Amino acid sequence: MPKLEISIQDEQRGFEAEVKAIEKQWAAPRQLHLKRPYNSRTIAALRNSIAAPSTASSTQGVKLWNQLNTHNKNGTTELTFGTTDPVAVSQMAKHQQTVYVSGALCGFSEVAIPGMDHADYPWDTVPKVVTKIFKSQLWHDQRQRQFRLRHPVEVREELENWDYMAPIVADGDMGFGSLTSTMKMAREFVEAGVAMIHIDDLAIGMKKFTIGQGRTVVPTSEYLDRLTAVRMQFDIMGSETLLLCRCDTDHSEFITSVVDERDHEYVLGATKKVEPLQKHLKDGQARGEDLKAARSEWIESASLKTFDEAVEAVASKEEVDFYKTELSKHKFTSLTKRREIAARTVKEEVIFDWELPRSAMGQYLFKPSVKAIVERALAAAPLGDVTWARMDSPNWKDIVEFHTDVRKVFPERLFAFGYTGDYDFAKAGFSEEEVKTLHLDLAKMGVVWQVQPIWSLQGLNLVTEQFGKLWAEEGIAGYLRTVQGPALSTKPMTDGFEKLSYCGGYLADAFFETVAGESITEKGAAKDFKRH
Template identity: 30%
Template sequence: MLGKRFQSTISRFPYPSKSQQYRYYESQVEQITKWWESSRFKGIKRTYPAELVASHRGSFNIQYPSSIQATKLFNLLNERFLERKPVHTIGSIDPVQISQSAKNQEIAYVSGWACSSVLTTTNEVSPDFGDYPYDTVPNQVERLFKAQQLHDRKATSEWIQNPQRDQIDKIDYLRPIIADADTGHGGTGAVMKLAKLFAESGAAGIHIEDQLHGGKKCGHLAGKVIVPTSTHITRLIATRLQWDIMNTENLVIARTDSETGNLLSSAVDPRDHEFILGVIEDVKPLSEVLYEAESQGADSSKLNEIEQSWLEQNKLYTVSEAAELKLKELGKSIETFNEFQAQSKGKSLYDTKQIFKELTSHDLKHDIEAPKTREGYYPVKNGIDVAVKRSIEYAPYADLLWLETKTPNLKYAQDFAERIHKIHPDKKLVYNLSPSFNWSAHGFSEQDLQNFIWDLAKAGFVLQLVSLAGLHTNAVSNFELSEAFKDQGMKAYVELVQKKEKEIGCDVLTHQKWSGANYYDELISAVQSGSSQTSSVGKDSTEHSF
């Protein structure tokens, strides 16, 4: 009898009746609805109801530390955006770097490029083509977040036990982490699983770019393929839905690589049509020309030559450019062209051609199929216009917008920000202070370089990052030490490392203490009282010499 009652109680966990279970669901719907109306989600659009989210939450109400960090990040960005001041940081690749930057950097950043080239879950390092296992960056985030928590516990314990604690500040090691989610690593399901992994691992925010999964390349490499605008919006919605189900406030950043991306994976979205390039003559499609050459034995180098020759012989135009040429050929006035531009702006190819015919009684020849690549990608006219249009479309679904640029140009960035803020005045912007730029080759004075971050912030680029700073500082310091150590031995180590650690107050000087030896020894001693002889930080520890 007791066994049956016990089993019955377990089966009803956590709610004693069906009606209470349903009331819990209804309370969740109410809570979600109010949550979405809060200032945290001002300007954020969802395409699904609160009922859907509530019905997929299950019975456990879990609080994720990443959401706490996200709230911290959101408040910090809000404050700085209103002040038009920056939140800027340097990318970290290991626990040493993330702990050493905590004193002076308010946030932390984890780069997919760095993870791809330094640490993947398969230990197979490679270029940033987004082809590493999708758990690679979340695993790195988890590693760094756990390191942050260790150093936070150490710092808190030391501060509380310090009699002079009222006179000193405790370093905040729990700096919110922003991480690179690349393209989302797959379809909608993969994006949601990746978003879940990041939230569980400790990332306060992630950025997702509009490149093609499987064709992704580093934002500063050539040959980038972008996806339809609608595809990327789906990624942003999927990320938000996953976090809504988890009841977290993590931030999603919509990044566009369309400023330099020269190919489009599909022409399915009419919003992309005005930028797709086509031919205005009847020509054999490029893919057919290449197929015929290959079937006749042409090797890869010969195929590349044939492709270049085809593109040189067949000039590509946007539909607007094709219309301008045709209007000139027909002898139409500038007024007709202006009328065509006004009516066709942002329209699909079909509608654009219909408008042209209504204005001129002539058909407009513009074939976007002929120049497609062998993979089926459409050439597009990249640049600031497509980047602005896409960013405006992404804005309702993202917390911040990221424009990936080919040069560090302040005026260019300011123009982009101005165009975005005409439509979305409260949207925060992100800027990649990339080491891929040869900063010394862009005409900056020393004063320009020093002011660059703060000038960007005045335009609304509140979040700024040197994505691979950790990678490059690691390389510089190790190269310098290894070169000097070859001839100078320990003199080089003492002068380049240990002496400098002492001078600047770097706590890794006493690396045993930095790693938590003192912190854990105190806990072990509390359990194993009377074991001072086995203490790891006893009188024989060499770190007492510092």
């Protein structure tokens, strides 16, 4: 290969210019809130000599940033839902400002072997779906634009003019492996044209939202490393793509490691001298006992508590107060330091062993709380643009506490919120009127982006089942009455194959006409066109 002929001085001047360009971008209003653990010179050195493709993602990212901040200023919110279907996306443009691509939906419909939402699909699955949807948006944008420009200015007011380029928000799950895998995924998303991706703090290979024991988070430090890897990849590409920091700590039962002292306050330990949980389960299995029952029995016998709860169980009120006073002198306190403080302030021995309850996979038992979620969100906030605390149930007290506490530190923080398909609002104490205004009440706290992630599973399945039954029972008569008739009679006509402006008929004509040397606009006749 040829050797690059460039002087060292020119190379250095180019590098310094790159550094200045990066610093200018980071100082702009769009990125001024971000704090990075690396500097501009490092990023400049990590870049290619040819700029990485990020224009579309940056354009969409800035567009989304402006949309969300406008909502924040006005106390309003964006309501969107999840889909993987370009046809559905084309209709969302009439009512939604954004499109959501859920990993769960992709795992059900976009892979060779569908499955439950365990993020066990290939890491490039969701970026490929984003590519498909973004290309469909470009096509709709193109065919609408040329159709409008075929008409004189005075009649265009009557023509449809939808913003088909709704920014795409996509599910990055937990990054799919090592930090380099996370970076590669982030790059694929940017090249696909995504506006924002979210990264969560769940453990890879241990994602469970089902009943029983299951959901596992990673240490705070590992979560921050994931976010840093994504932010670094965005910076290497010079992209304005947004990063949504999602905390799945709510209702998590396990944590993979206790390497980070920020998590020690919430790890559970046995406060009774019992045999290890795994030995108890192994012996119970040998006796033919039900393992869930055996586990519950052991948990009760072990009297699981956090270390602070273990202190409160044996200490006097005065000792507890002194213990808490000493703890308050430290922002985060490791278990070792907690033991030292307890030894000085509490007469009784504090029995606490967090090794005994560990699972067969080595996970530690974890006691989540709103405080724990807030701490993670605050630690992650400087790396990202939006915060999302995934909550298993619509507990209004917890929702208010989380968003209020984060905004005490970051007053202008933007939030996202996801509604699951089985929220029981009545059980959570919501009245019908409170449910009706929930999205508006959330908006007042800065929740500017709200999503029903799995509409395609719940909503589309319901509609399809209902139509399938009608079609089987009534045939074409049922179709004419419920679908074709209403669609053709609406004004403007509902988008469909009969509507040439929507299905691309006029766009195809434009291609043929252009090749033939004809003009497709009112005043653009190609008088001087000559075919060679």
